[in-house]
Amino acid sequence: MRGSHFFTAGLLENQLPIYTPRLSVALGNSKYYEVSGFKSSLAKKIKMTILMLNKKESKELRLLKFLILILSLSLVSCVKSPAVNQNSSIASVPCQIDSGSSLTEATEDGLFIAHKSKSPLQIDGCNSDTIWSDVDWYAMNYLWMGDAVDSADYYGRFKLAWDSQYLYILVEVTDENLNPTLKDGLENYWKGDYVEVFVDEDKSGGNHQFNHQAFAYHVSTEGHAIDKNTLQETVFFDDHIEVARSQEGSKYFWEMAIKLFDQQFDENASTNTPVNISTQKSIGFSMAYGDNDGNSSRENFMGSKKTHGNNNDDGYINSDVFGSIVFIE
Ligand SMILES: [Ca+2]
Ligand SMILES: [Ca+2]
Numbered sequence: 001m002r003g004s005h006f007f008t009a010g011l012l013e014n015q016l017p018i019y020t021p022r023l024s025v026a027l028g029n030s031k032y033y034e035v036s037g038f039k040s041s042l043a044k045k046i047k048m049t050i051l052m053l054n055k056k057e058s059k060e061l062r063l064l065k066f067l068i069l070i071l072s073l074s075l076v077s078c079v080k081s082p083a084v085n086q087n088s089s090i091a092s093v094p095c096q097i098d099s100g101s102s103l104t105e106a107t108e109d110g111l112f113i114a115h116k117s118k119s120p121l122q123i124d125g126c127n128s129d130t131i132w133s134d135v136d137w138y139a140m141n142y143l144w145m146g147d148a149v150d151s152a153d154y155y156g157r158f159k160l161a162w163d164s165q166y167l168y169i170l171v172e173v174t175d176e177n178l179n180p181t182l183k184d185g186l187e188n189y190w191k192g193d194y195v196e197v198f199v200d201e202d203k204s205g206g207n208h209q210f211n212h213q214a215f216a217y218h219v220s221t222e223g224h225a226i227d228k229n230t231l232q233e234t235v236f237f238d239d240h241i242e243v244a245r246s247q248e249g250s251k252y253f254w255e256m257a258i259k260l261f262d263q264q265f266d267e268n269a270s271t272n273t274p275v276n277i278s279t280q281k282s283i284g285f286s287m288a289y290g291d292n293d294g295n296s297s298r299e300n301f302m303g304s305k306k307t308h309g310n311n312n313d314d315g316y317i318n319s320d321v322f323g324s325i326v327f328i329e
């Protein structure tokens with residue numbers, strides 16, 4: 001059943017996102033495949049069909065099961081949430097990036113300035129957009145968790161820009177071992193590698209763990225923007241962030257366009273209107289990188305501000321600890 005494995009995995013990576021139940025599907029005698037992204041009613045139907053078929057085993061029946069699975073998957077690909085970003089899987093592509101002679105500034109209090117771009121950016125992981133050569137870097141090397149690292153293990157910095165629709169971020173991370181964020185399953189989303197973007201649109205501060213007055217987007221190597229919903233589930237907010245990544249040796253460039261949503265954001269609504277960005281607007285904001293080098297754990301957590309609350313790990317709960325961005329022309 002090797003063919004079906006690749007088929008299923010391909011769909012998982014590219015087409016089946018979003019916060020709906022997961023389904024374990026048995027194919028043959030021993031293989032199990034976890035499939036996410038189903039509407040619950042459809043998931044039950046598929047599971048029942050396959051349970052029935054499991055009672056008898058023959059080559060023909062296994063083939064039939066496989067065909068049913070393919071048919072089911074092609075059907076459910078039509079019921080994806082409209083909020084899904086189709087570019088949910090990203091590869092590290094080569095890109096002729098010149099990191100340039102820009103300065104890198106570290107600010108202990110995490111207060112940043114973003115300059116306005118005169119034209120929309122191309123989110124391709126490359127820094128060929130004019131604005132990126134016009135602005136300097138900010139450092140994200142404050143050690144929040146783990147032991148001190150050398151610059152081959154981790155070094156990170158980022159640039160900021162904006163227009164009325166998006167906050168743009170270009171992140172440069174040196175990491176000798178890029179580990180797939182969701183390799184060990186969705187609930188390991190915070191164990192790395194990932195870029196964390198903390199956003200509090202109205203700078204209100206306060207608890208945001210299971211509400212949407214602020215977000216802690218865990219931007220995964222697969223291109224998902226992951227946080228908790230109001231039901232305390234781990235879900236994708238892929239419509240909030242478009243991300244592309246390029247690679248130059250052990251240096252990775254993550255380019256993002258982020259929509260800002262205010263506390264009215266309704267995860268159950270089919271559409272939500274992002275907030276327009278204008279000059280002098282200020283938001284709560286921090287950046288971090290969770291570095292996992294293959295030990296199934298977040299070995300280091302490095303941030304853009306000297307401290308980030310209790311154990312420097314309050315950002316995913318409390319937006320009081322965020323730094324900020326002021327948007328200027
Ligand atoms: Ca670009
Ligand atoms: Ca590393």
Ligand SMILES: [Ca+2]
Binds near residue numbers: 202204263
């Ligand atoms: Ca808020």
Ligand SMILES: [Ca+2]
Binds near residue numbers: 175176177178291294
């Ligand atoms: Ca790593």
